[in-house]
Amino acid sequence: MGARMCVAVNPNLVAMEYAVRGPIPMRAAELEAAGRRTIPCNIGNPQALGQAPISFYRQVISLLEDPGRLGRERRLRATSGVAPGDLVDEYVLDVAEGMLARMRTGMGAYTESKGPRFIREAVAAYIDRRDALGPGAVPLADPEMIFLTNGASEGAMFVLEILIGGPDDGVMIPIPQYPLYSAAIRRCGGAQVDYHPDEERGWALERHVLEASYAEASARGVKVKAIVVINPGNPTGAILDLASITDVIDFAEAHGLVIIADEVYQHNVYGGEFISFARVLAERPVGLFSLHSTSKGFYGECGHRGGYLEVRNPPQIEGHELSFVDVLLKRASVSLCPNTVGQAMTYLMVAEPREGSSPWARFVAERDAVLAALFEKATMIREAFGQMRGVECFGPVGAMYLFPRLSGLPEGTTDFDYCMALLEETGLCTVNGSGFHQAPGTSHLRIAFLPPKELLAEVLPRWIAFHNRYVG
Ligand SMILES: Cc1ncc(COP(=O)(O)O)c(C=O)c1O
Known part of the structure; x- marks a missing residue:
């Protein structure tokens, strides 16, 4: 040999x-x-x-992937002798047909790099609804600041790749942490800066802990640029309270850091309350990158690789006439677009069946x-x-x-x-x-x-x- x-x-x-x-x-x-x-x-x-998939999601997605079935189902409806139980629900047909019409090019074509505008609009509407902006309030989530992604991992990776320009660029991460973050920082050649939530207080965060870790990193020459927060937590399962979230935002503002809020478990709170970083941030001028995913919650569609990244207050890029979002778009464009099934799943995650519609009860x-x-x-x-x-x-x-x-x-x-x-x-x-x-x-x-x-x-x-x- x-x-x-x-x-x-x-x-x-x-x-x-x-x-x-x-x-x-x-x-x-x-x-x-x-x-x-x-x-x-x-x-x-x-x-x-x-865990069984949610039927409504899969019924819509199977129609999107096999659009010929839409016509067949419609024709069967007109045929006498077919039991209603043998047919796909009309509401499901309408949802699938509406999505295909708005996607225009179907499931097999590349889409816009950020994902189609109608899905980003649905995501923005979901975020504002979730954050309880009352009727008549000015919407805060902007569809142009939303990027559909292949799972939240890709969104996190995009942001870290852009932020980390060299070995002294630091990113604060909670310890213990979901290893996506340590791995991504390592892959981008940056500096990992640990901070330690208080285990015995249910993993609460306090400003002095964040300050101590920032000061320690600065003393060794690290330029801290961002803080990652995982809420609810992985691996801890911790749910951050308002005081902890406010401390993080105050801290980030004081040091000019952006926040990466990994909120993929926002539907997995059992007894506590999920409060989003976007909601607490409201109109404060701190850069925020929020991540969500179709992999968790009650949907659990990990294999379909859907998710989104929402940006608030994107920083300018030093030395350039560019905003962070311009570079994000460039980065997303290199991958052409996220997979279309994941995009469709993301749409369904944020646009539930209408209350009272036929699939609603199930x-x-x-x-x-x-x-x-x-x-x-x-x-x-x-x-x-x-x-x-x-x-x-x-x-x-x-x-x-x-x-x-x-x-x-x-x-x-x-x-x-x-x-x-x-x-x-x-x-x-x-x-x-x-x-x-x-x-x-x-x-x-x-x-x-x-x-x-x-x-x-x-x-x-x-x-x-x-x-x-x-x-x-
Ligand atoms: C905190 C956290 N973020 C991101 C991910 C990855 O999610 P996705 O499947 O959307 O890439 C996971 C997966 O377990 C996770 O626990």
């Missing part, structure tokens, strides 16, 4: 880490291949664990059942923690995760060892806290509360037994 070719590559990509798909899930894949059953709780991928029932089941499953797991020695879990339940603190792991073992042993013994695939860069000296794990209840009921007693034996 000849010598293998060697190539020098971008070292940032080689150094990049992504624990959610790291060694523990890789081992789970090996176990599966060897015939063992595993339970993938390492990632917020609801449909992989049996839509509401499916939505409420998914959210209720998620909360029930989170509660089952939290209750199990009560029977595990040294396990504490802080804050209300949000997002799709619990992030318990593990105290008293045997000397010389880490949370990685614990999660690996848990996988080997029970088949539960979780992620070790160190994969999210937790506070030094602490140990955690993250579990997505997605498996079916029956499976949890079976595995939780085995986890409790494993845990109490492991910690001794």
